[in-house]
Amino acid sequence: MATSGLQHVAAMYAGVVAPPLIVGAAVGLTPTELTFLTGACLFTAGLATFLQTLGIWKIGARLPFVNGVTFAGVAPMIAVVNSTDDKSDALPVIFGAVIVAGVLGFFAAPFFSKAVRFFPPVVTGTVITLIGISLMPVAFGWAQGPNPAADDYGSTTNLGLAGATLVVVLLLRRFTRGFVKQIAVLLGLVVGTLFAIPFGATDFGPVADAAVVGFPTPFHFGAPQFQLAAILSMCVVMVVSMTESTADMLALGEIVERPADEKAIAAGLRADTLGSALSPLFNGFMCSAFAQNIGLVAMTRIRSRYVVATGGGFLVLMGLCPMAASLIAVVPRPVLGGAGVVLFGSVAASGIQTLVKAGLEKDNNVLIVAVSLAVGIIPITAPEFYHAFPETAKIILDSGISTGCVAAVALNLVFNHLGGGRAADDEVTSPMDPQPASVH
Numbered sequence: 065m066a067t068s069g070l071q072h073v074a075a076m077y078a079g080v081v082a083p084p085l086i087v088g089a090a091v092g093l094t095p096t097e098l099t100f101l102t103g104a105c106l107f108t109a110g111l112a113t114f115l116q117t118l119g120i121w122k123i124g125a126r127l128p129f130v131n132g133v134t135f136a137g138v139a140p141m142i143a144v145v146n147s148t149d150d151k152s153d154a155l156p157v158i159f160g161a162v163i164v165a166g167v168l169g170f171f172a173a174p175f176f177s178k179a180v181r182f183f184p185p186v187v188t189g190t191v192i193t194l195i196g197i198s199l200m201p202v203a204f205g206w207a208q209g210p211n212p213a214a215d216d217y218g219s220t221t222n223l224g225l226a227g228a229t230l231v232v233v234l235l236l237r238r239f240t241r242g243f244v245k246q247i248a249v250l251l252g253l254v255v256g257t258l259f260a261i262p263f264g265a266t267d268f269g270p271v272a273d274a275a276v277v278g279f280p281t282p283f284h285f286g287a288p289q290f291q292l293a294a295i296l297s298m299c300v301v302m303v304v305s306m307t308e309s310t311a312d313m314l315a316l317g318e319i320v321e322r323p324a325d326e327k328a329i330a331a332g333l334r335a336d337t338l339g340s341a342l343s344p345l346f347n348g349f350m351c352s353a354f355a356q357n358i359g360l361v362a363m364t365r366i367r368s369r370y371v372v373a374t375g376g377g378f379l380v381l382m383g384l385c386p387m388a389a390s391l392i393a394v395v396p397r398p399v400l401g402g403a404g405v406v407l408f409g410s411v412a413a414s415g416i417q418t419l420v421k422a423g424l425e426k427d428n429n430v431l432i433v434a435v436s437l438a439v440g441i442i443p444i445t446a447p448e449f450y451h452a453f454p455e456t457a458k459i460i461l462d463s464g465i466s467t468g469c470v471a472a473v474a475l476n477l478v479f480n481h482l483g484g485g486r487a488a489d490d491e492v493t494s495p496m497d498p499q500p501a502s503v504h
Contacts, residue, residue, distance in 0.1 A: 069372070069378055073379060079407065080132040081102050082135070086202050087145065088101045107382075109130075112336070112351040113131045116130075116336070117370070124334070131354065139464065159285075159288040160290040160291070161290070169306060183311075187472045187473055190415065190468060191304050191469045192308060195415065196411035196412025207226035225399055226401040233249055233403060234406070288344060300463075301466065302350065313329055441468075
């Protein structure tokens, strides 16, 4: 049980620590503060996993689910940081927005489980794809170095370390099996860090300064602040997160041969949202199910929820040991960038896999995906596109995930649910396909 639980932690560890690293770097946290934020996210991920696997009352799907910080919230949180004049207020604003979104999501869970038909694979696949695409610029920024103003930013050394890490991860994924293959990203970070030592790019100061035992002090970064624009943005993320969790529960239910019905989905969503609402108390972010662990369950055929709960216990222990959490702070930013290409690219690939099942032979669905992706990548390809809008509106508009999700849901309603639209079974005629030549 212990080794299987550790395997689940290894499979999702990089995914849990990436969001606090991204947001913490955007806020400008010191290495010590970054270590604290990372440990807090590990701790809250463990608590959320307990809620989901063990459950209390009508809370928890009681399936082998690992919960942790969701990628979907990263881009909106960075938008909040960028729109906050005093960066010390950014985290309290984010925490306040996550609390409100979590509470609202908790009460909306039973209704959302009934409305799941409005979030078919064409919507969820588009949103998951946008999550991966939106995070790729973060990986590219990491690969260049920690400080854009530094002389070595984008240097051949930094890019070389990122490339070497990427190659190590790919080689491990290609030529290893089982447990080693599952922790390829984690091993890539270790090897990349060792590569960086001769170049002076590794700082072991955070580990030396970290305590062996600690506790994530409630509201360490300040009392939560409540701003409407940030709350609206996090509520959109909560809808995205609940949609993804619902899809994950349906998939996992099939794998463990215990199909998730409406009751189980509602209970699972309550666990997600309650975990998210409580997470900011201990300086954590919004929590959601981790899809990569579903693949691990399918591969190992170990279906016990108690194994995953054991993994949650390891996450809590790591959160209570700042020295363990500080190890990730040792990893140079370019090394994280190399691993991030795989990590974030895998998220986008998961979305594409979902879209493959979405019925893209239907004309309506192609239009939904095409327009939603276009709307979602506007903040990436044209960062100043919404420059004339008010700052409060830009918090939402500058998140491609939020705008893409709204567009996908709205277009799905128009084309596939409301009357007056084209028939849902119209087959697409791709403009890229050559038309049959006329016979003269």
